[in-house]
Amino acid sequence: MTPSAHPAVGPVLPSDLDEAAHRCLVAGFDGTTTFPDTLKRLVDRGLGGVILFTRNVRDAEQVRELTDALRAIRPDLLVAIDNEGGGIGHLVGAGAPEVPGSYALGVADDPNLTARCADALAGHLATLGISVSYAPVADLQHLPSNPIVRTRSFGADPEQAARHLRAWITATEARSVASCAKHFPGHGGTDTDSHHGIAVDPRSYDALRADLEPFRAAVAAGVPMLMSAHVVFPALDANRPATLSRRILGDLLRHDLGFDGVLVSDALEMKAIADEYGEAAGARIALAAGADQVIVAVPDLEVTLACRDEVLDALGSGVLPEERVWEAAERVRRLAERYATPTERVAAWDTGAGMEAARRAVRGQGVPAAVRGAHVVDLFPHPHPALNWGGEDLLTEVRALDPTAVGTAVVGESEDPAALVDGILTRERPLVVATCDAGLHPWQARLRDALLARRPDAVRVDTGLPEGGALCSYGRGRVNLRAVAEVLTGS
Numbered sequence: 001m002t003p004s005a006h007p008a009v010g011p012v013l014p015s016d017l018d019e020a021a022h023r024c025l026v027a028g029f030d031g032t033t034t035f036p037d038t039l040k041r042l043v044d045r046g047l048g049g050v051i052l053f054t055r056n057v058r059d060a061e062q063v064r065e066l067t068d069a070l071r072a073i074r075p076d077l078l079v080a081i082d083n084e085g086g087g088i089g090h091l092v093g094a095g096a097p098e099v100p101g102s103y104a105l106g107v108a109d110d111p112n113l114t115a116r117c118a119d120a121l122a123g124h125l126a127t128l129g130i131s132v133s134y135a136p137v138a139d140l141q142h143l144p145s146n147p148i149v150r151t152r153s154f155g156a157d158p159e160q161a162a163r164h165l166r167a168w169i170t171a172t173e174a175r176s177v178a179s180c181a182k183h184f185p186g187h188g189g190t191d192t193d194s195h196h197g198i199a200v201d202p203r204s205y206d207a208l209r210a211d212l213e214p215f216r217a218a219v220a221a222g223v224p225m226l227m228s229a230h231v232v233f234p235a236l237d238a239n240r241p242a243t244l245s246r247r248i249l250g251d252l253l254r255h256d257l258g259f260d261g262v263l264v265s266d267a268l269e270m271k272a273i274a275d276e277y278g279e280a281a282g283a284r285i286a287l288a289a290g291a292d293q294v295i296v297a298v299p300d301l302e303v304t305l306a307c308r309d310e311v312l313d314a315l316g317s318g319v320l321p322e323e324r325v326w327e328a329a330e331r332v333r334r335l336a337e338r339y340a341t342p343t344e345r346v347a348a349w350d351t352g353a354g355m356e357a358a359r360r361a362v363r364g365q366g367v368p369a370a371v372r373g374a375h376v377v378d379l380f381p382h383p384h385p386a387l388n389w390g391g392e393d394l395l396t397e398v399r400a401l402d403p404t405a406v407g408t409a410v411v412g413e414s415e416d417p418a419a420l421v422d423g424i425l426t427r428e429r430p431l432v433v434a435t436c437d438a439g440l441h442p443w444q445a446r447l448r449d450a451l452l453a454r455r456p457d458a459v460r461v462d463t464g465l466p467e468g469g470a471l472c473s474y475g476r477g478r479v480n481l482r483a484v485a486e487v488l489t490g491s
Helices: 015-023 037-044 060-073 102-108 111-128 158-174 205-220 246-256 279-289 301-317 322-339 353-361 394-401 417-425 442-454 478-489
Strands: 025-027 049-052 078-081 178-184 225-228 231-233 237-241 262-267 293-296 375-380 406-411 431-435 459-462
Touching: 015 025, 015 301, 015 322, 025 037, 025 301, 037 060, 037 301, 049 060, 060 078, 060 111, 078 322, 102 111, 102 158, 102 353, 111 158, 111 353, 158 178, 158 205, 178 205, 178 262, 178 322, 205 225, 225 246, 246 279, 262 322, 279 293, 279 301, 279 322, 293 301, 301 322, 353 478, 375 394, 375 442, 394 406, 394 431, 394 478, 406 417, 417 442, 431 442, 459 478
Parallel strands: 025 049, 025 293, 049 078, 178 225, 225 262, 262 293, 375 406, 375 431, 431 459
Antiparallel strands: 231 237
16 A cells, blocks of 8 residues: 555554654644644654644744643653744744844853853743754854855854853753754755755865864763754765765764764755655655654645655565664653653743843944934845744834834845835935845845945945944844844944
8 A cells, every 4th residue: 555545554563663663753733723633643653743833833822732732642742843043933923032043142152141042942942831942053154155054053163162052952951851953963064955955065074073073062961862964975975965874873973972862853855855865765764874753844744644654664574674763762762751741830031131142242343323213224035934034124123222213124136126226215314234144145235235336334234144344143033133223223
């Protein structure tokens, strides 16, 4: 039978082995107050975890009711979410603490402050009944052309990243929430987003050593989970991305780094896996290579079922060794024993840590004491489809402090940029021009340069990685933008 012919049943194996195989899966789904019967059946059979996204979040009370309902089916179910802070987060509707992303924390370079921000994020997760945080990012940001790591990273310095990873992991652990350093062995040396295609890091093994140091620090700090990268490293394994590589997951991670926690794959529907191998084959190969759990984040549970059936078929035929699944399931069981049950009473966290960090991260030269009544032009790309971002803009934050300000928020390339420039420059006001990673988005650079050519007195702002000569926020989280707005308005 094909997987689609028996989506709720799958191949028949001994019940304990069937349960072990299900522990190796993490599923996304649709629903805020209810969830599909198919998901309930998967949980009944031992599903190891679920991953929540913005689509599952309405408000804090609803999220807690949802997580309680899921655990009512099976108490050892792990409930996970991407919770990096900054512009990457899915819990805005649930009142998530506002903290800057990792790059701004690295710029401020105060591990105690990083710990306070991580504590706030983890404390909030604990109130919602979420037991796993797929954070922090351990990747080093190397290339200006890297499209996916950027301000999600603590920076390019391995020692600095290690300091902040230790602080983040320790603070999260104190909240009885599982942290997860990602994306092993590092995604910062690529110029391709593995959501969109196969990413390759061509550097030599010696060059890659520095990228391993933050992961070594995370392992030494007791991080309970690591997430693999869908990146090919020819110096480590010329044939397969890390997620599917026994050399990288087994020899390097387990043997050389000594990690014995849960290794979870990045989402299998990302095109680096889905287009090259298919999600189902990716699940089988990843588990065989040494992953303990594989994530299928899409809400279409047919994809999860196809991955599940591929794993069960491989177990039944002997292609996937039983002992590999037993080993993986045991690691997941130990993780669930330690983290799956939410803390009953959650202590308060420092609600001001995020704003303090964002303010301390702002850098720039030549900015006037105040630019009141300005025309603020904020240029930024469309949100990444897999990484939620609330659409915050600098104009809103400036106007909250200076109601006389006006402006233009531009999301994506204008159909008539010349007319846009003319319209902006008709106003006799101070001009602020903000870009977000203009080096990756040439339309921003063109529009910025056209404005500066006619208004060289304009104040420049960078809300992504710094590109020189601008006031920098190092991120587009709301607190990042608010901190820049304070500087601009002299507030």
